[in-house]
Amino acid sequence: MRVKIMTTIKIHEFSTGIAVQGTPENxxxxxxxGYMNLTLAQVPPVLQNAISNRLFQAAEGSVREAVETARAAGETTVQPAIIAREVKEGxxxxxxxxxxxxxxxEKGRTISVYRYFLTTGLGxxxxLLYWYDQKAKKLIFDPFDIKNEGDYYEYDTSQTRRFEIPRSNEKLQNLLNSDDANIIISYDIQCMIYNINKLASIKKEEYELTAWxxxxEGLSKPWFFQAxxxxxxxxxxxxxxxxxxxENIAPIVEGEYxxxxxxxxxxxxxxxxxDLLNHIEEALKLTNHYNDxxxxxxxxxxxxxxxAKKADFNTPYFIRLYELxxxxxxxxxxxxxKWLELDAISKSNDLEQEHYKIAAELSRKIQEQIKQSPDSFKAIELKAFQGINYIISSLALKESVEGINFTQEVTAHRNKKVLLKSTTNNIS
Incomplete structure (x- = not known):
């Protein structure tokens, strides 16, 4: 007999903030x-970032379309849309x-309102879905359902039942076995909400966060959902x-925002x-998630x-972006x-050009920050060493590197000096 281990999780909530008029019935x-009816002190920044990036957002006008669809079908209420997602930063x-x-x-126009439920941790x-779905009265946006900080819900996770996609459901099994990165379940297929949750959790790549x-009726960014x-x-x-x-948009990676x-x-x-360098440092450490x-x-x-690659280098943003x-x-x-034309600079010994000065300034300030915390940026230093070694090794073998051919009159020593200055400003 399998014994379920009881674990209680806290479920918090908050809703779209509105200035409300009328009665609970009308x-x-x-x-x-902003937000209202928060059961925690503030919306967690990682969740706020996802909301700001429209990862929980239905497409503009989609809720109005849902109302029109329901009205055309003779229905008086609209079934809520649900967007589920894991979010993580650090x-x-x-x-x-x-x-x-x-x-x-106030003018009778249809607007979208959201009621969010969340709990800590991935997986x-x-x-969360079982807790929500088992409630006799489904919780939807209600400005009169007043919540205060600390009014969270508790849920015993041993109540959650194991759910699998039925083998007899050939249509869902075919979707699961397809090579499509995004599963779109046809609207006319009967699909329980547990099905889509399971499909998304199976379909996601190891480094991805689940989203369905x-x-x-519409999504702002549908390519960022598995199902x-x-x-x-x-x-x-x-x-x-x-x-x-x-279709060429890459999936969301942990902590990318x-x-x-x-x-x-x-x-x-x-x-x-x-803190800016530290975000890059922490990402570089996650080699399973952040490959080239x-x-x-x-x-x-x-x-x-x-x-940036196509642009003239008179734009400081592009110069710094390309350097990073x-x-x-x-x-x-x-x-x-090559883009900075350092070959020409080497020959003329003119390092006073504006685009080079912009690149050198960023390198110098990165170096200064690293010197203040020498043990905090080992991954960034490693990348700098790898870049320097990549170029110098190729020069030692008298090979061109990605289209760069240094002229005979430029010595290897001088090349090394220019490269170190231009890319890492002696980070080493």
Whole structure:
């Protein structure tokens, strides 16, 4: 006999903030006000980042379409859409669901309102879903259901039943065995909410965080979900078209938002702060998650590195972005040197050009920050050494590196000096 181990989890909640008018039976919103009915002191930053990046957001107008679809079918209520997702940045991780329903503003227009439920840790979406689904009265957005800090729910996880995709359900089994990165369950297939949760958890890659959407008319970023169950034919067609158009978009990687923010900030300004470098350092340590392909596709492509490669180097943002690109993917360092025309600089000994000064300034400030905390940035230092070694080793073998051919009159010693200055400013 298998004995279930009882573990109690705390489930918190918060909702879209509105200025409400009317009664509990007939109310409307006059404006949005942030968040309301929080059972914790504040929305966790990692979850706020995901919301700000529209990872829990239904597409604009999709809730209005849900109302129209229900009305056309003679229904008086709209079934809530549910978006579920794991989020993680550093040691902060949560499993969360958003329950999305329509409401009205003071002019009678349809708006989307959200009620979020969350618990700490990854791997808790199944528990969260069972807790929510087993309630006799489903919890949806209700501005009159007042919650205060500390009014959390408790759930005994031993109540959660094990669920598997039925082998007899051929359609779902075929979807599970497909090579598609995003499973779109046809709107006319009967699909329990537990099915989509299981499909997403099986389909995700090892480094990915689970994400699924149920009974949605549209999503802002559908390519960032492993499984989606559209609410209608129109929704299914729209979502499939969106995914096809964005098929080259890389999946979300753990902690990528603070990493992107750090690189974007460093590219936009010359200032280098400890926490910005630390986000990059921590990502470099996660070698299973952040390989060269991840840095290329999930981080730098979304920050516009492709346009930087094509651009003239009179834009400080592109210069710094390309420099960080060469630091994090050391095989790209020669591309940076060629782009900065350091071969010409070596011959003319003119290091006063503006684009070089911008690159050198960022390198110098990174070096200064590392010197202040020499034991905190070992992974960044390693990348710098790898880049330097990659170029010098190739020069020693008298090989060209990614299209760079240094002229005969430039000695190996001088090349080494220029490279060290331009890429790492003597980080070593």
């Amino acid at each position: 109310w409307w919103s006059t404006r949005f006000t 040691n902060n991780a949560y499993s969360a669901i958003a329950v999305i329903t329509p409401a009205k503003d 808790n979406l199944t528990h 959407a149920y009974k949605v 989606i169950y559209p609410a209608s034919r129109r929704a299914e067609e729209t979502i499939k078209k969106q995914i096809q158009q964005g 603070p990493v992107k923010t750090a690189i974007r900030t460093l590219s936009n300004q010359a200032g280098v702060k400890y 392909k991840t840095w290329e596709d999930s981080i730098f492509k979304t920050l516009d590195i492709e346009n 690109y060469g630091l994090n993917i050391y095989q790209k360092l020669p591309d940076l040197l």
